[in-house]
Ligand SMILES: Nc1ncnc2c1ncn2[C@@H]1O[C@H](COP(=O)(O)OP(=O)(O)OP(=O)(O)O)[C@@H](O)[C@H]1O
């Protein structure tokens with residue numbers, strides 16, 4: 001057996017063990033156990049307030065778990081927070097980017113923080129700006145950008161240092177269909193290079209189309225986990241789409257009838 005290579009491929013990129021996060025009386029994440037393999041694209045779904053962002057923040061070391069352990073790329077997030085951040089690209093739910101910088105200044109600044117060599121930095125920034133159709137606007141102040149444009153800058157800044165793991169909190173929110181498609185294709189390309197992605201999303205079709213596995217969270221716990229077939233089995237709904245499975249598992253099936261009634 002070729003120990004090193006095999007070990008690297010088979011090792012998990014993310015491991016959450018018995019993880020709980022409480023905010024006073026609110027239990028945001030409740031005894032969560034989850035392992036994500038290297039090179040996987042994993043989708044975290046769930047209703048508002050179900051604990052997705054809290055889980056992603058714990059992976060980044062931005063929120064400390066109340067109990068349990070979080071390991072990212074073999075590193076203990078609580079003990080090695082700086083090393084983890086160097087290997088991970090993160091897009092928060094509401095990116096807090098420096099609005100007083102221009103797009104290009106911001107990307108330049110982030111690339112320097114990650115010590116991306118100058119030639120590569122310039123090449124990557126130019127390519128990504130072009131792919132995201134931001135060419136021509138890179139010299140404008142970020143506070144003059146639309147929400148989607150800010151999201152694109154945030155995505156580019158997460159990709160700029162070629163991270164091994166991407167933690168994306170609703171990355172496709174606010175993106176137009178073409179840009180969403182570009183990001184989707186890009187994640188697939190990165191996957192072929194062994195990059196792992198964990199993303200939260202409310203866009204069920206996208207989760208269904210690009211994620212290898214999906215976890216459905218509800219009240220801080222994983223209700224269901226697996227590929228589409230596994231989820232259909234869990235919901236006892238063979239042949240169904242993700243929306244129906246999601247609504248059934250999260251107990252919001254009846255809400256749909258209410259909405260349909262309202263639309264009549
Ligand atoms: N900083 C905080 N202080 C107190 N409570 C918090 C804090 N952050 C999150 N919570 C609570 O934790 C729970 C989970 O929130 P979280 O943001 O993880 O949900 P989410 O699944 O990302 O929801 P959404 O789909 O709306 O983004 C919610 O009840 C929320 O009110």
Ligand SMILES: [Mg+2]
Pocket residue numbers: 052053054093169
């Ligand atoms: Mg969230």
